[in-house]
Amino acid sequence: MTIHLLKNSHDPLALKTLTMxxxxxxxxxxxxxxxxxxxxxIPGVPVYTVSDHPAPETRKIxxxxxxxxxxxxxxxxxx
Numbered sequence: 001m002t003i004h005l006l007k008n009s010h011d012p013l014a015l016k017t018l019t020m021x022x023x024x025x026x027x028x029x030x031x032x033x034x035x036x037x038x039x040x041x042i043p044g045v046p047v048y049t050v051s052d053h054p055a056p057e058t059r060k061i062x063x064x065x066x067x068x069x070x071x072x073x074x075x076x077x078x079x
Contacts, residue, residue: 001027001028001029001072001073001074001075002026002027002028002029002073002074002075002076002077003028003029003030003031003069003070003073003075003076003077004018004028004029004030004031004077004078004079005031005033005076005077005078005079006030006031006032006033006079007033007034007078007079008034008079009032009034009036009038009039009040010040011079013079014079015040015042018030018042018045019042019043022042022043022044022045028045029045029046029047029048029069029073030042030045030046030047030048031047031048031049031050031061031066031069032047032048032049032050033050034049034050035049035050035051035052035060036049039059046059047059048060048061049061050062050063050066
């Protein structure tokens with residue numbers, strides 16, 4: 001699994017690249033490092049936000065979950 005960490009949820013290069021490389025054969029996850037309500041939608045890729053108030057049903061995760069995801073990932077890419 002590859003985790004893409006985004007500091008800016010509207011980074012045009014990151015979003016364009018993620019849209020182009022995402023496919024059913026790749027296992028990618030996007031984590032926004034800011035708690036935002038307007039998370040981008042990338043077909044076939046789950047998008048999470050890091051929040052002080054995690055809520056799994058809304059794909060908001062806490063810092064402990066982020067650290068766990070990073071250690072389970074094969075690759076971590078920061079944007």
